Amino acid sequence: MFRSAAAQVGDGVLLRCSSPAARIGDGVLLRCSSPAARIGDGVLLRCSSPAARTGDGVLLRCSSPAARTGDGVLLRCSSPAARIGDGVLLRCSSRIRTLAPRFASASAPSRQPLKRWALEVSPFSTIRAHLGCGISVRPLDPHRFPHADRAFVAVLGSRGVGLDQVHVQYKEDIKELLITAGELNGSASIDLAAPIKSNLFISTFGDAAVQVKEMECDVCEVRTDGGDCFLHSVKSHRVEVSSNGGHVTAAGSIHGNVNVSTRGDGTVDVKKLQGANVTVSTERGLLKVRAVYAESSCISSCSGSVQLGHVHGNAAVRTVTGDAVVDGSNGFLEISSTGGSIDVYVGEGASAKLHTREGAVCVRVPPSLRAGLQLCGVSVDVSPEVAVHGVESDASEGRVTVTGYVNGEPPEQRWVNARADGGAVTVRTQSWLESLKLGS
Known part of the structure; x- marks a missing residue:
């Protein structure tokens, strides 16, 4: 050349x-x-x-x-x-x-738009999609379409994907856009640009995945069979995502009353959830949320581990055999597990009730915490750095019980209650800066 x-x-x-x-x-x-x-x-x-x-x-x-x-x-x-x-x-x-670059084949088929639909729609439409192929949803460009009255649908993929299986229809009387497609050949998918306020009801079967970016609507409902779901900066009064085995990933902030669940080995990896009520669950897969801002949140997994960053508001965490780690809380935190261990940072002004039958409990507190302590386990170890006053200790039935106050008598109802029926309970200090894990 x-x-x-x-x-x-x-x-x-x-x-x-x-x-x-x-x-x-x-x-x-x-x-x-x-x-x-x-x-x-x-x-x-x-x-x-x-x-x-x-x-x-x-x-x-x-x-x-x-x-x-x-x-x-x-x-x-x-x-x-x-x-x-x-x-x-x-x-x-x-x-x-x-x-050819090392990560792409020169002979690989290009994903060209094979068919397009351009429709005039209401800015407050409802979109229903039932698909055997993947779909990506994004808002219209507000500069090009300031009235938000268009929807653009495209089938992406290589030739021979079975375009006759894709059907697109807009019903003006009920302001509903319906998209249906069977299992298309190859890696074909649907690309949708719609008004940002459109309500979404999307379901896929097989391994078809769903991606939703930067939509702001009343309802965002996504259901997949084995396909993954990716959300990015979605704002909605109600966000519901469920999968029978796919992974759920969310970048940016997800605003609204959130309900996310996946079964089998599916995992959940979310950056930030913010709303009045938040519910997240897995069956065997890892459940990871970096930040939760909610009045009430319920987090659960059967055998998967639960990893939470900072939890603001009241939260309940449930596991059967999976471990639970919470790196920060400032409300009332309740964690219960059958066979998993518990590791929690209880921040200023927070309370916690922690119980595991077979695992161990580790409680991290700031040096200035004022709270009552009630600890019970096969063994109880309180670091000398934790200033406990009015200590009462009792050993019976193979367990040790320790009660007292940290940094003086706390305000009413501010307690850290930790119980490990078959394991050890430890309490140690950790600074607020350490809890941020800036190096991780």
């Missing part, structure tokens, strides 16, 4: 032309003899003509018309095409040569 050698460098492509070439980020640097224009994520072309904007912010400088194709950029010149990296096509004066 360009009458010179070409070599693959890292995740990008290095093209050798008639001058030195260097790598920039994850992109490509072509050194020619003119001013530079930036293209996409780090591809720099030096050409010699006015710039034309095309696609998603791509700036092409060349001496001929430019057009966007697929996920790449097409520069129209006067020769066969050579493929560069992830879909940049350059037409130059050389034979066709493929430089």
